[in-house]
Each structure stands twice: as C-alpha cells, then as structure tokens.
Amino acid sequence: MENILDVQNIHTFIGQYHILQGVNVRVPKGSIVALLGRNGAGKTTTLKSILGLTPPRQGKVIFNGQEVNGLRSFDIANMGIGFVPEHRAIFRDLSVEENLKIAERKKGDYLRKRDFIFDLFPDLKRLIALPGTSLSGGQQQMLAIARALVPDNQLLLIDEPSEGLAPVIIESMMAAIRELAKESTVILVEQNFLVASQLAEHYVIIEEGRSVQDGKMKDLAADKAAIHRFLGAA
C-alpha cells in the first residue's frame, strides 16, 4: 500500500535536549496508525516534528511524496494535515462556531462540512454560540477534532484523544474517529492501549526518543510480553 507519510530517522531538539533520536514512522494511506510508548517517550514531539512545530534537525519527513521538513508549520498544515493537540487548545475567546470557522482554508469550508461535523458530533450543534471554554472536557475534545475536519485534510494527527474523559465519552469519541478515518488517514498518540488497539491497524512503539518496534496492531495485541515491556500495561 502507498504511504501517505514517511518519517525517516528524525532527530529533534527542544532547547538543548535531544528529544527524538531517530524516529521512523510509515503511514499507509487510509489507515489508522497508533504511536505508543510511555510518558515522555517522544510521541507528542513526533507529531509536532511532522508538522514542523518542533522542526527536526536531521532526517526527513515526506508527505505525499514531497519532503516537508524545513517548511513552516502553516505551509505543512496547508498541504492537508490537521492537528488535534493534547489538551485540545480550544480558543477561549472564540465561540464554538468561530473555533470551527478559524480552521477554514478555503472560504466556505465550514459551511460545506457543517452537516458532516454535526452528524459526527451532534452535541456541538446546540453549543454553537457558546464560548469555547464553557464546554466540558469531552465537548472540547469533540470540538478539537471537529476543527481538524473543517478543511479537507488527508492526514489527521490526534494527540491523546481519550485523556481525562469518562468511559462513555471515550466510546463515542472512538466511534467518531472510526467514522472520520473512512475519509482520511489518522496518526493517533494514545496512552490507553485498549483504545489504541481497538482503533488502529498499525502501531509504532517509541521509547526514549527512538522508534523501536512497528507492525500490525493485531500482532502486538497478541504479544503480551511486548506490551508489558514497552508500555508497562498487561
């Protein structure tokens, strides 16, 4: 299968700290790939490096056959990459509707995608006029994902979607991610292995800034020893 994204041996520094020390991620088009690993392993930095928010010093990031490292973040995003950050980053001075509208890349993106987004997250429809911060954690997470759906993105980078959410909400979040994965490719950073294993088809394990193992999720799910070794989960 053709790869939409190919991250080749990237090294990223934050200040003087050498955070990523050789990460490789291959993402087949149309799939969901989970980045797994313990806290502080470098999963979030990998997402940010793909988008150029923490630009890698070495290595290559190839998106749709084009090398994007060295480009500014907004240029990379405009090639068709959406970002749902950890802690959601909802704009508190903007209403829910403005939080969606600001993500437009072409005029009319929001109007075109509105129905699709509200089918996916019916809650957002009735909250549309409220300020971003009056939303609950789950609603903010939905809004953050919805925001990434407004423009036509081919790749979505979703960081910790289940963090801090109640189990019921996680269920509906997973359903939504499955639904949107029909339209685009997804890279998921997820601490909760149960969630990751039910969503993703492929995985990459990152440990101390290096990608140490990758493959099909169903193989990993069967390999209890690996799960325990890399993720500390049973």
Add this chain to the structure above:
Amino acid sequence: MNTFLRKNMVMLVAVLIMAAFLIAAAQGMEKQDFVITLLRGLAVGSITFLVASGFSLIFGLLDVLNLAHGTLFMIGAYLGWTVVVRPDTFVDLLTPLALIVSGFALGDVYPLLANRIRLGLSLRRILPWALIFVSILLFGFILPRYPIAIWDVENYAQSPVTFAFMADSGARLPVQPAAFTEISMPLAVIGLLLASILGAFGISLFDNTPRTVRLSWKNFVSIAVALVVALLGLIFNDQLSSFFYGLNSNWLFFIAVLVATLSGVALGGLMEATLIRPLYSRPIYQLMLTLGMSAIGIEMVRAIWGRPEFVMPKPAFFNGSGEACPATNFADWWANHCSTILLFDGRVRVYNEIFIPLVGLVVLVSIWILLQRTRLGMIIRAGVQDSQMVEALGINVRRVFTMVFALGVGLAALGGVLGAPSTGLSNVMGESLLLNALIALAIGGLTSYPGAALGSVIVGMIQQFIIKYGQIGIAIPFTDIIFKPTPPLVPASTVLLMVIVLLILPNGLLGKKE
C-alpha cells in the same frame, strides 16, 4: 440579564464609580467649567487610547512590550507636521524612498537567484554580509548628497519653529527647491536602486528555508509600481511641490494624517520584520531593543527637527474666527467653522475637545469591529491565546504578527498627528504619553481592548479635573480650607489610582486572569 450583570460586573462598578466621581467633581465647579473639563478629559483620553490600544494589541498577540511606542507616536506627529508645513520636503523624499523600497519589492525573486549561486560554505556565509555592507556603503555615499529641500535647524530664520509659526499665522516662508549639485541625478537614482537590491538580496540570503518559486509577471508588479512612483516623483518634483503648497489647510491636514498613519504602519511592519522577529525567543533582549529604539528615535527627531517645541497649524475647518465666533450652536459652527463653540456658556475648542474625542470613538468602534467581526480579528483573538495552534491550522501567524505590529504603530502615529495641533510638538511628548498609556493599561487591563479605552478615559478625566481644581481649588468640607492641587499631583494621582486598582484587581479592571 443576570449573566450579563455577572459578566460585566467590574465594568459596571467602574462606570458607577466614574459617574460618582464626576457628580462629586461637578459640585465644586461651574457648569461650563465642568463640561469643558469633561471634554478635555475625553480628548486626552482619546489620544492616550490611540497609543494604549496599539500597545495592548501588540503585547496581547506578540508578547512584546514595545517601549518605543511613545517615540513612534512622536514620530507620527513630526511627520504630520512636515507634510503640513514643508510638503516639498516630502515630495523630495518620495523618489529616494520609492527607490529604497523597490529592491525589497523583488522579495520572491531572490530565492531563485540564491539557488543559482554555487559557492563554498564559507563564502556563502560571508556573501549576505558582504552584500549588506556594500549596500550600506552605497546608501552612505548617496543619501547625504541626495538633494532634499529641508529647514535648517541651526538657522533660526529657517528653523522648524519659524516655519511652524509662519504656517500657523497663515503665511509661508519662501523655499528654495533642491537641485542635484553634489551628485549627478542618474548616478543617484541608479546607485540607490542598486543599493536597495543588494541590501534586500543580502537580507534574503539569511533565510535558508527551501522554497519553490515560480516566476510570473506578478512578482514584478510591486517593483514596477515603486519605480513608476520614483520616476514620477523625480520628473514632476516641482509641479508636485507647488501643487501641495497650493492645497488648502484642510486637504493638507488630511494628507498629513494619512501619511503619518501609513508611515507608522510601514515603520511598524519594518521594525517587526527586521528587529523584533529574531528576538521572539529572547524577551529581555526585545525589551532592551525597544528601549534602545526609543532613545535612537528621540535623538533622530532632535537631529532632524531640533529641540525647540513648536505647533502644528490647525486645519481651517476648525480654525475660523471673526465676528460670528464663537459659534453658539452646531449649525452656526458649520457655517463659520469657528475654532470655538459655546456649550453651556463655556467656550469649547472644537478641534481639541470635540473632534479628537470623535475620532477616538470612531477608532474604538472600527478596531472593535475588526476584532469581533472579521477573520483577521478572529485570528488575532485566537493568536493571543495560542499562536502555535493557529499556525498549526495553516495560518501564517508571522504575517499576522507583522500586521498587528504595523497596525499598533499606525494607531500610535495617528494619535501623534491628531494630537499635534492641540498639544504641540516636543521631543518628550512620546515619553510622557507612553507613561500615561501604560498607567491606563494597568488600570484597564493590559491585554483587554475595552480595558484600554476605559483606562485611557479614566486617566484623561482624572488628570484634567485635577488640573482644573488646581486653578479653582477644592473647598474642604467643614473647614475654610481651599485645597489647590499642585501640578506634580497630576501624574501622581493617576499612579495612585493605578496602585489602588492593582491592589484590588491585579489584572486591572477588565483584564483576564493569566
């Protein structure tokens, strides 16, 4: 209703306290004194607001405390004065400025050129500096020899003070047109163009991000426009000068406001793109840089316009006099354009006390609409909170930063040129106004736009009422004592208010918790 009350509680309390203050102030003075002082407070508040709002926009989005903001306000005033009093100086400047801009207008072409250059690593490192050095040498050689008709700071008869005095009394000093004597015209023109291209190319080489550029005619539109402006300015220099000298003072004033504001916008954009941007990760250096820029700006103004204070003539629209003045109502005023109008038996200066507050109000509403109703405003509001996330959405935040910085400085320059006919021009006008603006922002809330307006009005009112009470005295109840606040109490009172507000509300009246 309840949520409205809860959300705007502080604002309402502040307005109530302000109203109580005004009612108390009104008890001790005549009605006409009260009205005039109120309007003066609004006028000072409006000018303060123009500076404070720009400062607050810049600080809110870019986290830059622009200590040069007051100096840029002052530069706006001096530029505006120059347009009104010596328009020929501006006409003479048009060509060299357009030539300097034209090199930078080729921005998208340089990466292509850079790709063609095959050099070793060390030579490649030296090249931009070498280009910039040659460019500076060329500018240094040509600019002092380029003929620009200007006043003479050293010679009183030809000094800005004399020009200002003559213009204010409706006359013009005869001026000598400048001519190419120290340098030949083609050499000057080609040299400036070359210097600009070399400098712009050198600066562009610092940017190493790979870019794919496709050349089209669009890349050459801006340089073509700049060159046409330069040539027209050169060919029609005399005609343009006499055209501007022939304009009436209303048109000249309007052009002065436009030129000063746009120069502020350009200066702000240039300052952000070249000096502020490299220092975003080092806020202390940024602070020192803006402080240094402020000092340099003041010295430049002293070198060009001299130290003495002078006035900017008011446009004729607000400067009528004669039998029919002061006007008794607005219809009367419209017919005669008197400089003063009688309101509640008090003589109110139309330009200072009515026009300036009106402009302040128009700017307040326009920027509010920009922030709340446009996409740019939405991006600014979002960027104030999390500029990285805005960039991740595919928005060029850097460009928005430059635009906001330019807008902020443009507002300050607008304040400068509008204030110049009422307060006059001096080398220290910027510093004292910046202090006022900072106090207003601390009172209103550092990053709150309505806070900037509220704080500025409060500062203006308090200062003007204390000045007024300095003249008429405050009768202390139950005693025979009449207390007259001395001039030092004027700034002290606002600082005191600031301290009280900050002790109760650390984020100011309308500021949000950080």
